[in-house]
Amino acid sequence: MTAEEKILKCRQCGRDFLFTPEEQAFYSKHGYGSPRRCKDCRRAARLQKAGRVYSGVCAACGKEARVAFPPAKETLVYCGDCWAQIAAERRSMRKTRGSR
Numbered sequence: 768m769t770a771e772e773k774i775l776k777c778r779q780c781g782r783d784f785l786f787t788p789e790e791q792a793f794y795s796k797h798g799y800g801s802p803r804r805c806k807d808c809r810r811a812a813r814l815q816k817a818g819r820v821y822s823g824v825c826a827a828c829g830k831e832a833r834v835a836f837p838p839a840k841e842t843l844v845y846c847g848d849c850w851a852q853i854a855a856e857r858r859s860m861r862k863t864r865g866s867r
């Protein structure tokens with residue numbers, strides 16, 4: 768059993784993505800073939816299926832931002848990367864203020 772990383776092409780966005788040995792093991796264990804879409808597209812499809820995703824423009828970097836609420840005019844939306852950064856900043860801010 769020599770598992771190697773495979774490069775697959777996403778059917779949805781056309782980008783190459785990595786199919787790792789761990790994923791290959793998972794897929795064969797469950798009797799699936801190779802994934803046809805990259806992780807990003809799969810995640811987006813999952814969120815869309817749940818009916819909880821809205822698209823906006825990230826206020827920080829301008830990339831597409833997928834959010835779980837409809838972006839209101841005055842609400843800034845952020846992509847996953849920027850949101851993680853902001854959340855971390857907020858957390859540290861709360862800590863220094865010593866709330867609670």
Ligand SMILES: [Zn+2]
Nearest residue numbers: 777780805808
């Ligand atoms: Zn894709």
Ligand SMILES: [Zn+2]
Nearest residue numbers: 825828846849
């Ligand atoms: Zn961003």
